[in-house]
Amino acid sequence: MATTAKTKEVVINTEPFVVNFGPAHPSTHGVFRMRITLDGEVVVDMEPVFGYLHRGIEKLAEERTYTQVIPLTDRLDYLASMSNNLAYCLAVEKLAGIAVPERVEYIRVIMAELQRIASHLIAVGSFVQDCGAFMTPYVYMLRERERILDLFEMVSGQRLTYNYMRVGGVSQDVPDEFIPALAKFLKEMPGWINEYDRLLKDNEILLARAKGVGILPRDLAIDIAASGPVLRGSGVKWDIRKADPYSIYDRFEFDIPTGTVGDCYDRYRVRVEEMRQSLRILKQAMKGLPRGEVRSEVPHLIRPPAGEAYGHIEAPKGDLGFYLVSDGSIAPYRFHVRAPTLINLTVLADMMRGWKIADAIVIFGSIDICMGEVDR
Protein backbone atom coordinates (compact mmCIF):
# COMPACT_ATOMS: atom_id res chain seq x y z
CA MET A 1 0.00 0.00 0.00
CA ALA A 2 1.44 3.24 -1.07
CA THR A 3 1.58 5.98 1.46
CA THR A 4 1.40 9.61 0.50
CA ALA A 5 4.30 11.46 1.98
CA LYS A 6 3.26 14.74 3.44
CA THR A 7 5.95 17.37 3.62
CA LYS A 8 5.33 20.00 6.19
CA GLU A 9 6.50 23.44 5.27
CA VAL A 10 8.17 25.29 8.07
CA VAL A 11 7.09 28.92 8.13
CA ILE A 12 8.72 31.37 10.48
CA ASN A 13 6.57 34.33 11.10
CA THR A 14 8.42 37.61 11.19
CA GLU A 15 7.10 40.91 12.20
CA PRO A 16 8.44 44.27 11.08
CA PHE A 17 10.34 46.31 13.59
CA VAL A 18 11.96 49.72 13.56
CA VAL A 19 15.66 50.32 13.99
CA ASN A 20 16.93 53.77 14.76
CA PHE A 21 20.07 54.34 12.79
CA GLY A 22 22.12 57.32 13.86
CA PRO A 23 22.36 60.27 14.40
CA ALA A 24 25.61 59.28 16.08
CA HIS A 25 26.74 56.27 14.11
CA PRO A 26 30.05 55.98 12.25
CA SER A 27 28.47 55.00 8.96
CA THR A 28 26.01 57.88 8.79
CA HIS A 29 28.75 60.33 7.72
CA GLY A 30 27.76 63.00 10.18
CA VAL A 31 24.53 63.29 12.07
CA PHE A 32 22.07 61.72 9.68
CA ARG A 33 19.35 59.61 11.20
CA MET A 34 17.37 56.89 9.51
CA ARG A 35 14.36 55.12 10.93
CA ILE A 36 14.62 51.81 9.13
CA THR A 37 11.69 49.41 9.23
CA LEU A 38 13.03 45.88 8.94
CA ASP A 39 11.46 42.56 8.24
CA GLY A 40 14.12 40.22 9.56
CA GLU A 41 17.18 41.58 7.82
CA VAL A 42 15.37 43.14 4.89
CA VAL A 43 14.64 46.84 4.66
CA VAL A 44 10.91 47.41 4.25
CA ASP A 45 10.94 51.16 4.57
CA MET A 46 13.21 53.98 5.58
CA GLU A 47 12.40 57.41 6.85
CA PRO A 48 15.20 59.98 6.94
CA VAL A 49 15.23 62.38 9.89
CA PHE A 50 17.08 65.65 9.37
CA GLY A 51 17.88 68.69 11.38
CA TYR A 52 20.59 67.65 13.85
CA LEU A 53 23.04 70.08 12.22
CA HIS A 54 20.54 72.81 11.38
CA ARG A 55 22.23 76.10 12.19
CA GLY A 56 19.89 78.40 10.35
CA ILE A 57 22.52 79.55 7.88
CA GLU A 58 19.89 80.96 5.52
CA LYS A 59 18.51 83.16 8.29
CA LEU A 60 21.98 84.18 9.49
CA ALA A 61 22.90 85.29 5.98
CA GLU A 62 20.03 87.76 5.91
CA GLU A 63 21.74 89.93 8.50
CA ARG A 64 25.25 89.86 7.10
CA THR A 65 26.82 91.78 4.25
CA TYR A 66 27.45 89.99 1.00
CA THR A 67 31.13 89.48 1.89
CA GLN A 68 30.38 88.28 5.41
CA VAL A 69 28.24 85.48 4.00
CA ILE A 70 31.27 83.80 2.37
CA PRO A 71 32.49 82.16 5.63
CA LEU A 72 28.96 80.81 6.14
CA THR A 73 29.10 79.09 2.75
CA ASP A 74 32.33 77.36 3.90
CA ARG A 75 30.24 75.60 6.51
CA LEU A 76 27.70 74.17 4.11
CA ASP A 77 29.53 71.33 2.44
CA TYR A 78 32.64 71.55 4.58
CA LEU A 79 34.41 68.91 2.47
CA ALA A 80 34.18 71.20 -0.54
CA SER A 81 34.41 74.75 0.79
CA MET A 82 36.08 76.13 -2.31
CA SER A 83 33.18 74.99 -4.48
CA ASN A 84 30.68 76.63 -2.15
CA ASN A 85 32.68 79.87 -2.17
CA LEU A 86 32.77 79.78 -5.94
CA ALA A 87 29.04 79.13 -6.37
CA TYR A 88 28.11 81.90 -3.99
CA CYS A 89 30.52 84.44 -5.51
CA LEU A 90 29.25 83.63 -9.01
CA ALA A 91 25.66 84.17 -7.86
CA VAL A 92 26.49 87.55 -6.30
CA GLU A 93 28.47 88.57 -9.37
CA LYS A 94 25.48 87.65 -11.51
CA LEU A 95 23.18 89.65 -9.25
CA ALA A 96 25.41 92.73 -9.16
CA GLY A 97 26.80 92.47 -12.69
CA ILE A 98 30.46 92.24 -11.67
CA ALA A 99 33.11 90.97 -14.09
CA VAL A 100 36.27 89.28 -12.78
CA PRO A 101 39.82 89.42 -14.16
CA GLU A 102 41.15 86.62 -16.34
CA ARG A 103 43.67 85.42 -13.76
CA VAL A 104 40.91 85.03 -11.18
CA GLU A 105 38.91 82.78 -13.51
CA TYR A 106 41.88 80.46 -13.89
CA ILE A 107 42.69 80.42 -10.18
CA ARG A 108 39.04 79.64 -9.41
CA VAL A 109 38.96 76.74 -11.84
CA ILE A 110 42.18 75.36 -10.37
CA MET A 111 40.76 75.56 -6.83
CA ALA A 112 37.39 74.09 -7.81
CA GLU A 113 38.96 71.12 -9.56
CA LEU A 114 41.44 70.45 -6.76
CA GLN A 115 38.47 70.56 -4.42
CA ARG A 116 36.59 68.08 -6.57
CA ILE A 117 39.46 65.61 -6.32
CA ALA A 118 39.70 66.11 -2.55
CA SER A 119 35.97 65.62 -2.08
CA HIS A 120 35.85 62.54 -4.31
CA LEU A 121 38.78 61.03 -2.41
CA ILE A 122 36.74 61.23 0.78
CA ALA A 123 33.65 59.97 -1.02
CA VAL A 124 35.39 56.95 -2.50
CA GLY A 125 37.38 56.26 0.66
CA SER A 126 34.41 56.28 2.98
CA PHE A 127 32.33 54.34 0.46
CA VAL A 128 34.79 51.46 0.28
CA GLN A 129 35.05 51.60 4.03
CA ASP A 130 31.27 51.13 4.20
CA CYS A 131 31.75 48.16 1.88
CA GLY A 132 33.98 46.50 4.44
CA ALA A 133 37.48 47.58 3.45
CA PHE A 134 38.27 48.78 6.89
CA MET A 135 40.58 51.81 6.97
CA THR A 136 43.37 50.83 4.56
CA PRO A 137 41.98 52.34 1.32
CA TYR A 138 40.56 55.26 3.27
CA VAL A 139 43.94 56.16 4.69
CA TYR A 140 45.50 55.87 1.22
CA MET A 141 43.03 58.44 -0.01
CA LEU A 142 43.42 60.71 3.00
CA ARG A 143 47.14 60.67 2.23
CA GLU A 144 46.54 62.23 -1.19
CA ARG A 145 43.89 64.57 0.14
CA GLU A 146 46.50 65.93 2.54
CA ARG A 147 48.56 67.00 -0.46
CA ILE A 148 45.60 69.01 -1.75
CA LEU A 149 44.99 70.50 1.68
CA ASP A 150 48.65 71.56 1.74
CA LEU A 151 48.07 73.40 -1.53
CA PHE A 152 44.98 75.10 -0.12
CA GLU A 153 46.83 76.02 3.04
CA MET A 154 49.46 77.65 0.86
CA VAL A 155 46.94 79.97 -0.77
CA SER A 156 44.48 80.62 2.04
CA GLY A 157 46.13 79.63 5.32
CA GLN A 158 43.29 77.21 6.10
CA ARG A 159 42.88 73.48 5.73
CA LEU A 160 39.12 73.06 5.87
CA THR A 161 37.12 76.28 5.71
CA TYR A 162 39.10 78.32 3.24
CA ASN A 163 37.08 81.53 2.88
CA TYR A 164 39.29 82.17 -0.13
CA MET A 165 37.09 83.54 -2.88
CA ARG A 166 35.67 87.03 -2.88
CA VAL A 167 33.02 88.74 -4.89
CA GLY A 168 34.97 90.00 -7.88
CA GLY A 169 38.11 88.02 -7.21
CA VAL A 170 39.99 85.96 -4.66
CA SER A 171 41.32 87.11 -1.29
CA GLN A 172 44.98 86.99 -2.35
CA ASP A 173 47.14 85.87 -5.23
CA VAL A 174 48.67 82.41 -5.15
CA PRO A 175 52.20 82.42 -3.70
CA ASP A 176 55.22 81.77 -5.92
CA GLU A 177 55.74 78.25 -4.64
CA PHE A 178 52.15 77.23 -5.44
CA ILE A 179 52.54 76.50 -9.15
CA PRO A 180 55.63 74.24 -8.74
CA ALA A 181 53.83 72.39 -5.94
CA LEU A 182 50.73 71.99 -8.10
CA ALA A 183 52.86 70.74 -11.02
CA LYS A 184 54.42 68.14 -8.74
CA PHE A 185 51.00 67.04 -7.52
CA LEU A 186 49.67 66.74 -11.07
CA LYS A 187 52.64 64.61 -12.01
CA GLU A 188 52.17 62.20 -9.13
CA MET A 189 48.39 61.98 -8.81
CA PRO A 190 47.67 59.82 -11.91
CA GLY A 191 49.93 57.12 -10.47
CA TRP A 192 48.01 57.21 -7.20
CA ILE A 193 44.66 56.92 -8.95
CA ASN A 194 46.04 53.90 -10.82
CA GLU A 195 47.09 52.49 -7.47
CA TYR A 196 43.52 52.80 -6.13
CA ASP A 197 42.26 51.07 -9.24
CA ARG A 198 44.71 48.20 -8.87
CA LEU A 199 43.55 47.84 -5.29
CA LEU A 200 39.81 48.29 -5.72
CA LYS A 201 38.51 48.23 -9.28
CA ASP A 202 38.26 44.46 -9.65
CA ASN A 203 38.31 43.67 -5.97
CA GLU A 204 36.06 40.70 -5.41
CA ILE A 205 34.58 41.98 -2.17
CA LEU A 206 33.82 45.40 -3.61
CA LEU A 207 32.21 43.84 -6.68
CA ALA A 208 30.09 41.58 -4.50
CA ARG A 209 28.99 44.42 -2.26
CA ALA A 210 28.44 47.14 -4.84
CA LYS A 211 27.68 45.65 -8.25
CA GLY A 212 23.96 45.54 -8.93
CA VAL A 213 23.19 46.95 -5.48
CA GLY A 214 21.00 50.02 -4.98
CA ILE A 215 20.08 50.59 -8.60
CA LEU A 216 18.74 54.04 -9.38
CA PRO A 217 16.98 53.92 -12.77
CA ARG A 218 17.57 56.77 -15.19
CA ASP A 219 13.99 58.08 -15.21
CA LEU A 220 13.73 58.11 -11.44
CA ALA A 221 17.06 59.92 -11.19
CA ILE A 222 15.70 62.70 -13.41
CA ASP A 223 12.35 62.77 -11.60
CA ILE A 224 14.00 63.41 -8.24
CA ALA A 225 16.44 65.86 -9.85
CA ALA A 226 19.46 63.92 -8.70
CA SER A 227 22.71 65.56 -9.68
CA GLY A 228 26.43 64.98 -9.71
CA PRO A 229 27.82 61.43 -9.73
CA VAL A 230 24.45 60.05 -8.60
CA LEU A 231 22.76 61.31 -11.78
CA ARG A 232 25.67 60.45 -14.06
CA GLY A 233 26.03 57.00 -12.53
CA SER A 234 22.50 56.34 -13.83
CA GLY A 235 23.66 57.11 -17.35
CA VAL A 236 22.51 60.71 -17.74
CA LYS A 237 25.21 62.78 -19.40
CA TRP A 238 24.49 66.01 -17.55
CA ASP A 239 27.24 68.14 -16.09
CA ILE A 240 26.71 71.87 -15.48
CA ARG A 241 30.30 72.49 -16.57
CA LYS A 242 29.32 71.33 -20.07
CA ALA A 243 25.56 71.96 -20.13
CA ASP A 244 25.62 75.48 -18.74
CA PRO A 245 29.30 76.50 -18.63
CA TYR A 246 30.16 79.05 -15.97
CA SER A 247 33.47 80.80 -15.37
CA ILE A 248 35.77 79.62 -18.20
CA TYR A 249 34.90 75.93 -18.35
CA ASP A 250 34.05 76.20 -22.04
CA ARG A 251 37.77 76.62 -22.78
CA PHE A 252 38.86 73.26 -21.41
CA GLU A 253 38.74 69.82 -22.90
CA PHE A 254 37.34 67.10 -20.70
CA ASP A 255 34.85 64.24 -20.85
CA ILE A 256 31.82 63.46 -18.74
CA PRO A 257 32.11 59.93 -17.36
CA THR A 258 28.78 58.14 -16.98
CA GLY A 259 27.62 54.82 -15.64
CA THR A 260 25.36 52.33 -17.33
CA VAL A 261 23.06 50.69 -14.80
CA GLY A 262 23.09 53.18 -11.93
CA ASP A 263 24.24 50.86 -9.16
CA CYS A 264 26.63 51.70 -6.33
CA TYR A 265 29.58 50.45 -8.36
CA ASP A 266 28.75 52.84 -11.22
CA ARG A 267 28.63 55.79 -8.86
CA TYR A 268 32.01 54.79 -7.45
CA ARG A 269 33.50 54.46 -10.95
CA VAL A 270 32.11 57.83 -12.05
CA ARG A 271 33.86 59.49 -9.12
CA VAL A 272 37.20 57.86 -9.91
CA GLU A 273 36.97 58.81 -13.59
CA GLU A 274 35.99 62.36 -12.65
CA MET A 275 39.21 62.67 -10.69
CA ARG A 276 41.11 61.84 -13.88
CA GLN A 277 39.11 64.42 -15.84
CA SER A 278 39.77 67.04 -13.15
CA LEU A 279 43.48 66.39 -13.55
CA ARG A 280 43.10 67.05 -17.28
CA ILE A 281 41.39 70.39 -16.59
CA LEU A 282 44.01 71.28 -13.98
CA LYS A 283 46.83 70.67 -16.45
CA GLN A 284 45.22 72.97 -19.02
CA ALA A 285 44.38 75.65 -16.45
CA MET A 286 47.89 75.63 -15.02
CA LYS A 287 49.33 76.05 -18.50
CA GLY A 288 47.01 78.93 -19.38
CA LEU A 289 47.23 80.83 -16.08
CA PRO A 290 47.86 84.46 -17.12
CA ARG A 291 49.45 87.24 -15.09
CA GLY A 292 47.35 90.09 -13.80
CA GLU A 293 45.12 91.39 -11.06
CA VAL A 294 43.31 89.05 -8.68
CA ARG A 295 40.52 91.45 -7.72
CA SER A 296 38.26 93.70 -9.70
CA GLU A 297 37.06 97.09 -8.56
CA VAL A 298 34.34 96.18 -6.09
CA PRO A 299 33.08 98.60 -3.43
CA HIS A 300 33.76 97.71 0.18
CA LEU A 301 30.06 97.25 0.80
CA ILE A 302 28.39 95.61 -2.13
CA ARG A 303 24.89 96.88 -2.87
CA PRO A 304 23.49 94.87 -5.76
CA PRO A 305 20.48 96.46 -7.47
CA ALA A 306 17.11 95.15 -6.31
CA GLY A 307 16.37 91.91 -8.07
CA GLU A 308 17.10 88.24 -7.94
CA ALA A 309 19.63 85.81 -9.35
CA TYR A 310 20.06 82.07 -9.41
CA GLY A 311 23.57 80.82 -10.00
CA HIS A 312 24.62 77.21 -9.96
CA ILE A 313 27.80 75.20 -10.46
CA GLU A 314 28.79 71.58 -10.71
CA ALA A 315 30.05 71.04 -7.18
CA PRO A 316 31.69 67.68 -6.34
CA LYS A 317 28.43 66.36 -4.89
CA GLY A 318 26.15 67.75 -7.56
CA ASP A 319 24.35 70.81 -8.79
CA LEU A 320 24.96 73.44 -6.10
CA GLY A 321 22.80 76.52 -6.58
CA PHE A 322 22.34 79.81 -4.77
CA TYR A 323 19.14 81.78 -5.12
CA LEU A 324 19.68 85.37 -4.02
CA VAL A 325 17.17 88.18 -3.69
CA SER A 326 18.42 91.72 -3.21
CA ASP A 327 16.41 94.70 -2.02
CA GLY A 328 19.27 97.09 -2.82
CA SER A 329 20.71 97.01 0.70
CA ILE A 330 24.05 95.67 1.89
CA ALA A 331 22.63 92.32 3.02
CA PRO A 332 20.81 89.70 0.96
CA TYR A 333 17.04 89.82 1.40
CA ARG A 334 16.86 86.10 0.81
CA PHE A 335 19.65 83.55 0.55
CA HIS A 336 18.60 80.08 -0.47
CA VAL A 337 20.90 77.13 -1.06
CA ARG A 338 19.96 74.38 -3.46
CA ALA A 339 21.81 71.66 -1.61
CA PRO A 340 22.58 68.77 -3.96
CA THR A 341 22.89 66.11 -1.29
CA LEU A 342 19.56 66.91 0.37
CA ILE A 343 17.87 66.45 -2.99
CA ASN A 344 19.85 63.29 -3.78
CA LEU A 345 18.56 61.83 -0.51
CA THR A 346 14.96 62.10 -1.74
CA VAL A 347 15.32 58.75 -3.43
CA LEU A 348 17.29 56.94 -0.72
CA ALA A 349 14.28 55.06 0.64
CA ASP A 350 13.43 53.73 -2.84
CA MET A 351 16.98 52.56 -3.38
CA MET A 352 17.13 50.77 -0.03
CA ARG A 353 13.80 48.95 -0.11
CA GLY A 354 14.21 45.20 -0.49
CA TRP A 355 17.91 45.13 0.35
CA LYS A 356 19.50 43.78 3.49
CA ILE A 357 20.50 46.20 6.21
CA ALA A 358 24.19 45.71 5.40
CA ASP A 359 23.48 46.78 1.80
CA ALA A 360 21.56 49.79 3.04
CA ILE A 361 24.81 51.13 4.51
CA VAL A 362 26.58 50.68 1.17
CA ILE A 363 23.74 52.35 -0.75
CA PHE A 364 23.74 55.28 1.64
CA GLY A 365 27.54 55.58 1.39
CA SER A 366 27.39 55.64 -2.40
CA ILE A 367 25.31 58.83 -2.40
CA ASP A 368 28.09 60.77 -0.64
CA ILE A 369 26.35 63.27 1.59
CA CYS A 370 27.60 66.05 3.80
CA MET A 371 25.28 66.95 6.65
CA GLY A 372 26.50 70.55 6.80
CA GLU A 373 24.83 71.05 3.48
CA VAL A 374 21.77 68.87 4.05
CA ASP A 375 20.71 70.53 7.29
CA ARG A 376 22.22 73.98 6.73
Next chain:
Amino acid sequence: MTLALSGKDIAKQIEKKFPGCVAESAAESLLVEAQSLLEVAAYLKNTPGLDFDYLTAVSGVDYLECFEVIYQLTSLEHNHSLVLKARCYNRENPTLPSVVGLWRTADFQEREIYDLFGISFTGHPNLKRIFLWEGFEGHPLRKDFL
Protein backbone atom coordinates in the same frame (compact mmCIF):
# COMPACT_ATOMS: atom_id res chain seq x y z
CA MET B 1 24.80 77.00 -22.56
CA THR B 2 21.38 76.49 -21.03
CA LEU B 3 18.97 78.72 -22.92
CA ALA B 4 16.78 80.73 -20.54
CA LEU B 5 13.35 80.84 -22.18
CA SER B 6 11.54 84.14 -21.99
CA GLY B 7 8.62 84.17 -19.58
CA LYS B 8 6.75 86.42 -22.02
CA ASP B 9 6.87 83.88 -24.87
CA ILE B 10 5.73 81.04 -22.65
CA ALA B 11 2.99 83.28 -21.21
CA LYS B 12 1.56 83.81 -24.72
CA GLN B 13 1.62 80.08 -25.32
CA ILE B 14 -0.10 79.04 -22.10
CA GLU B 15 -2.55 81.95 -22.02
CA LYS B 16 -4.24 80.44 -25.08
CA LYS B 17 -4.46 77.07 -23.38
CA PHE B 18 -5.50 78.23 -19.90
CA PRO B 19 -7.00 81.74 -20.13
CA GLY B 20 -6.37 83.92 -17.11
CA CYS B 21 -3.62 81.77 -15.62
CA VAL B 22 -0.78 84.27 -16.07
CA ALA B 23 -0.50 86.91 -13.38
CA GLU B 24 2.68 88.57 -14.58
CA SER B 25 5.31 87.77 -17.15
CA ALA B 26 8.78 89.13 -17.64
CA ALA B 27 11.76 88.09 -19.70
CA GLU B 28 13.30 86.30 -16.71
CA SER B 29 10.30 84.69 -15.09
CA LEU B 30 6.67 83.71 -15.32
CA LEU B 31 4.27 84.32 -12.44
CA VAL B 32 1.11 82.24 -12.53
CA GLU B 33 -2.05 82.32 -10.44
CA ALA B 34 -1.90 79.87 -7.56
CA GLN B 35 -5.05 78.01 -8.59
CA SER B 36 -3.71 77.25 -12.07
CA LEU B 37 -0.16 76.38 -10.94
CA LEU B 38 -0.68 72.64 -11.24
CA GLU B 39 -2.17 72.64 -14.74
CA VAL B 40 0.49 75.03 -16.01
CA ALA B 41 3.23 72.94 -14.42
CA ALA B 42 1.82 69.76 -15.96
CA TYR B 43 1.62 71.49 -19.34
CA LEU B 44 5.23 72.67 -19.09
CA LYS B 45 6.37 69.19 -18.17
CA ASN B 46 4.43 67.20 -20.73
CA THR B 47 4.32 69.39 -23.84
CA PRO B 48 6.73 68.25 -26.56
CA GLY B 49 9.17 71.03 -27.29
CA LEU B 50 9.09 72.27 -23.70
CA ASP B 51 9.69 69.00 -21.80
CA PHE B 52 10.63 70.48 -18.45
CA ASP B 53 11.46 67.15 -16.89
CA TYR B 54 13.98 68.40 -14.33
CA LEU B 55 12.91 70.65 -11.46
CA THR B 56 16.24 72.03 -10.33
CA ALA B 57 15.21 73.94 -7.24
CA VAL B 58 12.23 75.22 -5.27
CA SER B 59 12.75 78.33 -3.17
CA GLY B 60 10.47 80.41 -1.01
CA VAL B 61 10.64 84.14 -0.30
CA ASP B 62 8.66 86.22 2.16
CA TYR B 63 7.87 89.62 0.63
CA LEU B 64 5.62 90.56 3.58
CA GLU B 65 2.65 91.41 1.31
CA CYS B 66 2.86 87.88 -0.10
CA PHE B 67 4.86 84.67 -0.13
CA GLU B 68 6.49 83.73 -3.39
CA VAL B 69 7.58 80.23 -4.36
CA ILE B 70 10.06 79.96 -7.20
CA TYR B 71 10.47 76.86 -9.35
CA GLN B 72 13.66 76.63 -11.41
CA LEU B 73 12.72 74.36 -14.29
CA THR B 74 15.15 72.76 -16.71
CA SER B 75 14.76 70.49 -19.67
CA LEU B 76 17.64 68.04 -19.93
CA GLU B 77 16.61 67.11 -23.47
CA HIS B 78 16.54 70.62 -24.98
CA ASN B 79 18.89 72.22 -22.42
CA HIS B 80 16.64 75.19 -21.74
CA SER B 81 15.30 76.63 -18.51
CA LEU B 82 12.40 78.65 -17.15
CA VAL B 83 11.70 80.34 -13.84
CA LEU B 84 8.13 79.68 -12.74
CA LYS B 85 6.64 81.52 -9.78
CA ALA B 86 3.47 81.44 -7.74
CA ARG B 87 2.30 83.64 -4.91
CA CYS B 88 0.01 83.32 -1.95
CA TYR B 89 -1.35 86.42 -0.27
CA ASN B 90 -2.96 84.84 2.75
CA ARG B 91 -0.53 85.29 5.63
CA GLU B 92 -2.56 83.43 8.24
CA ASN B 93 -2.92 80.21 6.34
CA PRO B 94 -0.91 80.29 3.10
CA THR B 95 -1.48 77.36 0.77
CA LEU B 96 -0.26 76.34 -2.65
CA PRO B 97 -0.81 73.16 -4.63
CA SER B 98 2.02 70.66 -4.31
CA VAL B 99 3.96 69.66 -7.42
CA VAL B 100 5.27 66.40 -5.92
CA GLY B 101 2.99 64.47 -8.27
CA LEU B 102 4.83 65.96 -11.24
CA TRP B 103 8.38 66.13 -9.93
CA ARG B 104 9.21 63.98 -6.93
CA THR B 105 12.19 66.18 -6.15
CA ALA B 106 9.78 68.72 -4.67
CA ASP B 107 9.16 66.34 -1.74
CA PHE B 108 11.87 67.54 0.66
CA GLN B 109 12.02 71.05 -0.77
CA GLU B 110 8.33 71.71 -0.16
CA ARG B 111 8.70 70.28 3.32
CA GLU B 112 11.55 72.72 3.86
CA ILE B 113 9.41 75.66 2.74
CA TYR B 114 6.57 74.42 4.92
CA ASP B 115 8.95 74.20 7.87
CA LEU B 116 10.64 77.57 7.44
CA PHE B 117 7.85 79.68 5.90
CA GLY B 118 4.69 77.89 6.97
CA ILE B 119 3.26 77.49 3.49
CA SER B 120 1.06 74.38 3.27
CA PHE B 121 1.29 72.43 0.06
CA THR B 122 -2.01 70.71 -0.60
CA GLY B 123 -1.61 67.23 -1.99
CA HIS B 124 1.83 66.67 -0.49
CA PRO B 125 2.07 63.05 0.66
CA ASN B 126 4.06 63.69 3.84
CA LEU B 127 3.90 67.34 4.79
CA LYS B 128 5.67 67.76 8.11
CA ARG B 129 8.59 69.73 9.45
CA ILE B 130 11.98 68.71 8.10
CA PHE B 131 14.71 70.60 10.01
CA LEU B 132 12.92 71.81 13.11
CA TRP B 133 11.02 69.61 15.49
CA GLU B 134 7.27 69.25 15.67
CA GLY B 135 6.04 71.74 18.21
CA PHE B 136 8.52 74.46 17.30
CA GLU B 137 6.68 77.75 17.39
CA GLY B 138 6.75 79.93 14.31
CA HIS B 139 8.50 79.75 10.97
CA PRO B 140 12.02 81.22 11.16
CA LEU B 141 12.50 82.47 7.62
CA ARG B 142 9.43 84.68 7.79
CA LYS B 143 10.45 88.31 7.99
CA ASP B 144 8.33 88.89 11.10
CA PHE B 145 10.02 86.07 13.05
CA LEU B 146 12.21 87.69 15.73
